[in-house]
Amino acid sequence: MGVEIRVEGLTKRFGRQVIWEDVSLTLPAGEISVLLGPSGTGKSVFLKTLIGLLRPERGHVWVGDQDVPRLSESKLYETRKLFGVLFQDGALFGSMNLFDNIAFPLREHTKKKEGEIKRIVMEKMELVGLVGAEGKLPGEISGGMRKRAGLARALVLDPEIILCDEPDSGLDPVRTSYLNQLIVDLNAQIGATILIVTHDINTARTVPDNIGLLFRRQLVMCGPREMLLSSEEPVVRQFLNARRVGPIGMSEEKDVSELEAEAKMGHDPGRLPPIPPQLLPSNGRVRPTQSPPGAWLRANGVTPPAGSFIDELGRNWLEEWPRYVATMSVGAGAPTRPGPVTQPGPGKTPPPPGGVRA
Numbered sequence: 001m002g003v004e005i006r007v008e009g010l011t012k013r014f015g016r017q018v019i020w021e022d023v024s025l026t027l028p029a030g031e032i033s034v035l036l037g038p039s040g041t042g043k044s045v046f047l048k049t050l051i052g053l054l055r056p057e058r059g060h061v062w063v064g065d066q067d068v069p070r071l072s073e074s075k076l077y078e079t080r081k082l083f084g085v086l087f088q089d090g091a092l093f094g095s096m097n098l099f100d101n102i103a104f105p106l107r108e109h110t111k112k113k114e115g116e117i118k119r120i121v122m123e124k125m126e127l128v129g130l131v132g133a134e135g136k137l138p139g140e141i142s143g144g145m146r147k148r149a150g151l152a153r154a155l156v157l158d159p160e161i162i163l164c165d166e167p168d169s170g171l172d173p174v175r176t177s178y179l180n181q182l183i184v185d186l187n188a189q190i191g192a193t194i195l196i197v198t199h200d201i202n203t204a205r206t207v208p209d210n211i212g213l214l215f216r217r218q219l220v221m222c223g224p225r226e227m228l229l230s231s232e233e234p235v236v237r238q239f240l241n242a243r244r245v246g247p248i249g250m251s252e253e254k255d256v257s258e259l260e261a262e263a264k265m266g267h268d269p270g271r272l273p274p275i276p277p278q279l280l281p282s283n284g285r286v287r288p289t290q291s292p293p294g295a296w297l298r299a300n301g302v303t304p305p306a307g308s309f310i311d312e313l314g315r316n317w318l319e320e321w322p323r324y325v326a327t328m329s330v331g332a333g334a335p336t337r338p339g340p341v342t343q344p345g346p347g348k349t350p351p352p353p354g355g356v357r358a
């Protein structure tokens with residue numbers, strides 16, 4: 001059921017270039033987290049540091065009781081088996097068909113027989129909807145299929161932790177929605193701890209349990225989704241609102257005079273929009289690590305933006321949630337596919353938020 005990653009005081013430099021310093025955060029076991037930040041703030045470097053492909057100058061990356069930067073090569077090799085990584089371009093071998101690409105970690109890291117390898121590969125290909133494409137080369141399939149093949153390959157060793165570096169880059173919005181649903185379903189099914197690096201604001205708003213934001217070599221904020229989506233912090237508001245006004249400039253950060261000029265003009269990064277309901281697995285069941293809507297806001301006395309937690313059918317999930325969970329927990333009527341786009345009658349289980357979109 002997933003492994004916690006605890007990052008403490010992590011600093012990474014390349015020569016004199018400080019990428020980020022003193023970064024501390026926890027990726028709770030079995031939860032989905034998203035890491036945001038302007039281009040070049042070191043998100044990919046962060047992922048690579050978590051799996052020990054890059055060594056930090058200072059700090060710790062605890063995976064269970066193992067501190068990744070301090071592991072010997074052999075221990076690191078063992079610890080990496082806990083990870084499944086989806087690199088930006090899928091990182092498939094161009095000369096191998098999809099079957100062999102996905103089978104690669106099994107042939108490399110296990111002594112499994114070919115029959116067993118075939119069973120596992122086909123199971124993962126089915127999970128990501130690629131059955132029938134086993135014989136295709138990466139160059140013969142679309143970008144979205146390559147992402148899904150990369151995800152299948154990341155899954156073959158049954159990882160406890162899944163790292164996804166911009167899984168949505170180059171995908172159209174509909175394919176991104178499918179991929180998001182796939183990630184949520186995977187988390188529900190295997191309980192892995194998941195970290196997604198993305199620039200897609202809709203993904204950040206609807207998928208994760210937690211969000212972190214890197215800027216100016218610091219982790220500006222990291223915490224539950226509702227904390228970031230209701231934040232007053234200008235950098236967070238500017239980033240989530242995708243606006244030019246605010247501390248983030250074209251080349252990383254604006255200087256003081258630019259910010260003063262913006263303030264004089266009355267410019268502001270803007271208010272954050274209503275918080276959407278969080279995506280549920282497509283079978284409608286609540287993930288074990290998923291918090292009820294509004295839980296963080298209530299616990300911290302924060303009023304969300306008006307219209308929060310209302311889905312595309314106009315249902316308010318703050319009110320809907322207790323009834324929904326009660327219906328699900330007695331196992332009555334749990335849909336195995338996204339529900340129909342209808343208003344549920346009394347006693348019926350409504351389709352989950354986002355489920356009708358996926």
Ligand SMILES: Nc1ncnc2c1ncn2[C@@H]1O[C@H](COP(=O)(O)OP(=O)(O)OP(=O)(O)O)[C@@H](O)[C@H]1O
Binds near residue numbers: 037039041045
């Ligand atoms: N191996 C390396 N050697 C030297 N510098 C590197 C290396 N890898 C990354 N960098 C530098 O680290 C910085 C952060 O890069 P990184 O790819 O992590 O950014 P990012 O936040 O993932 O960007 P994007 O959102 O555009 O993908 C960049 O300035 C990059 O040039």
